[in-house]
Amino acid sequence: MGIIIKGRTIARGKASGKALMTKDPISFLGNIEPETGKVVDPAHELFGQSVQGTVLVFPQGKGSTVGSYVIYSLKKNGKAPAAIINLECEPIVAVGAIISEIPLIDKLEIDPYTVLKDGDEVIVNSAEGYIEIL
Amino acid sequence: MYLTKEEERTLRGEDGETLRKMIEILVALGDIYGADALIPIKSAQVSGVSYKTIGDAGIEWISDLNSTVKVPTVLNPAGMDMNNWERLGIDPAFAAKQIEIIKAFGRLGIDPKCTCTPYYLSGFDVQYKDHLAWGESSAISFSNSVLGARTNREGGPSALAAALLGKTPDYGYHKTENRKPSYEIIVDFETSGSDYGALGFVAGKMVGNKIPLFKLKSVPTHNEMKMLGAAMAASGAVALYHVDGVTPETKDKEFVYEKPPESVVIDQKDINAVYESAGGTGATGAQGAAGASVAAGAPGATGVAGATRSPNDIVTIGCPHCSKEELEQIASLLEGKTVVKEFWIFTAREVAEQNKTTVNRIEKSGAKVVCDTCMVVSPAANSYKSMLVNSGKAFAYVPSMCGLKATYGTVEKCVKDATGEI
Numbered sequence: 083m084g085i086i087i088k089g090r091t092i093a094r095g096k097a098s099g100k101a102l103m104t105k106d107p108i109s110f111l112g113n114i115e116p117e118t119g120k121v122v123d124p125a126h127e128l129f130g131q132s133v134q135g136t137v138l139v140f141p142q143g144k145g146s147t148v149g150s151y152v153i154y155s156l157k158k159n160g161k162a163p164a165a166i167i168n169l170e171c172e173p174i175v176a177v178g179a180i181i182s183e184i185p186l187i188d189k190l191e192i193d194p195y196t197v198l199k200d201g202d203e204v205i206v207n208s209a210e211g212y213i214e215i216l
Numbered sequence: 217m218y219l220t221k222e223e224e225r226t227l228r229g230e231d232g233e234t235l236r237k238m239i240e241i242l243v244a245l246g247d248i249y250g251a252d253a254l255i256p257i258k259s260a261q262v263s264g265v266s267y268k269t270i271g272d273a274g275i276e277w278i279s280d281l282n283s284t285v286k287v288p289t290v291l292n293p294a295g296m297d298m299n300n301w302e303r304l305g306i307d308p309a310f311a312a313k314q315i316e317i318i319k320a321f322g323r324l325g326i327d328p329k330c331t332c333t334p335y336y337l338s339g340f341d342v343q344y345k346d347h348l349a350w351g352e353s354s355a356i357s358f359s360n361s362v363l364g365a366r367t368n369r370e371g372g373p374s375a376l377a378a379a380l381l382g383k384t385p386d387y388g389y390h391k392t393e394n395r396k397p398s399y400e401i402i403v404d405f406e407t408s409g410s411d412y413g414a415l416g417f418v419a420g421k422m423v424g425n426k427i428p429l430f431k432l433k434s435v436p437t438h439n440e441m442k443m444l445g446a447a448m449a450a451s452g453a454v455a456l457y458h459v460d461g462v463t464p465e466t467k468d469k470e471f472v473y474e475k476p477p478e479s480v481v482i483d484q485k486d487i488n489a490v491y492e493s494a495g496g497t498g499a500t501g502a503q504g505a506a507g508a509s510v511a512a513g514a515p516g517a518t519g520v521a522g523a524t525r526s527p528n529d530i531v532t533i534g535c536p537h538c539s540k541e542e543l544e545q546i547a548s549l550l551e552g553k554t555v556v557k558e559f560w561i562f563t564a565r566e567v568a569e570q571n572k573t574t575v576n577r578i579e580k581s582g583a584k585v586v587c588d589t590c591m592v593v594s595p596a597a598n599s600y601k602s603m604l605v606n607s608g609k610a611f612a613y614v615p616s617m618c619g620l621k622a623t624y625g626t627v628e629k630c631v632k633d634a635t636g637e638i
Contacts, residue, residue, distance in 0.1 A: 090247065092244045092247070092248075093240065093244065094240065116273065147264075147371040147372065148264070148269060148270065148274075150371060150372070150373055151264070151270055151271065151273040151274045151277065151372075152273065154273050154274075154276070154277050155271075155272070155273030155276075158273065158276060171244075171248060172248065173244075173245055173248060173371060173374065174371070176241075176244045176245065176248060177241055177244070177245075177371060177373045177374060180237060180240045180241050180244060180373075181237060181241070181277055181373055
């Protein structure tokens, strides 16, 4: 049994993976390539890394509303993150995660940046409103 | 957020997977923005229609849905005229994708009419205080501001979710307290016609997503306010504005508001800068474009015999789509003239069909009346170099969305340019 932290459910589901952390907001349109899942914006902290299968931790989304469809495209291409943790989710990523069935939780009771680090194994159970750090 | 027993059932997936996802979208948005319930809507307008904007991922998503809309629902402009796409040189591969998108929307019971002016269509009449879920920025602005209806700025999926459920979360512009002006704009000179698009272009950059209250010297028409709102939604993110003594809420005694904390004066030279700039881009706008104004002003540029001095190789009107009155004005200005370059006039198909005589008068000059699409969302204009527009919104978007220069002018100037008089 790992550490359990409660949060707010945005997209219901349950998935696990290794944490990939960034303090940069993400614009899925432009920052991430839907065919590969790689962060292609040289100005982004995660430049060159792949989000595929990760529990992607970022503060919130930004940019064009077409970003919701980019998330859907990532999922269809098998390159999407397994789950998403936001500090505070905004509509583009919320809608993208819901239509793509990617579990998404935000507003955790403990700041994820203080308890999580890259590579930690995390379960996101947004169906029941918590994450578990293994 | 409070959900009824029926809504709870939908959220549990008992009404099918599509509606489960749709209500999940509305509940998530409601939670993010602090809505306490879902409220019924009268109509919906779904954005994200052009293949140019949504791509293959968008097609897949729409095609995977399996349900029927609960309220009258219309679409944003598509990437081409759905009946007459060959005429503007659309690539057949693009056309095939665009047709697939419209068919996919049609399977959901959506009226396959593609327009940024749904308020001109039968079945989409809008009354004061009606709740809507509309997705095209100028239509949102017009319905909120000029008609006094209530809609948030819906993205493609959230408008579709609202349409399929007939409901939207009650937050933002649906609530009276969020509709009060937060920025005062004083215009102390007479304004008319395309001045409003230029004014909107300037004002949008100042106010961002605040709610401006205009104090105008002139009384604008609905057509003029359409151009004002469209430009502000493009150069800024304005979804609602008021015109003191003109728009319905400022005349409603129950709509009480204080003087906005910020106030600014826009003067004639700010507006003139828009007319005088050429090659303006959405990002830098009037001031940034000043250095590029040589092209438009170049006096005495000599052309080959029969060519005009104008540097524009295409002229477009109809952003937002033309009303009956605007079509009639263009037809009168074109009477007895022949165009010497591409001149496209965009409108809703229903409006074109109801005004066939006017459309024929316009097309007699060689100009083309085009339906279902516009210069911004269609790839048709991408191969041209310099476009003259009478729309502050088109002026903001054409450089970045189509990759060509844009110049701003009046309707009269557009007709003169297209017919080789300047």
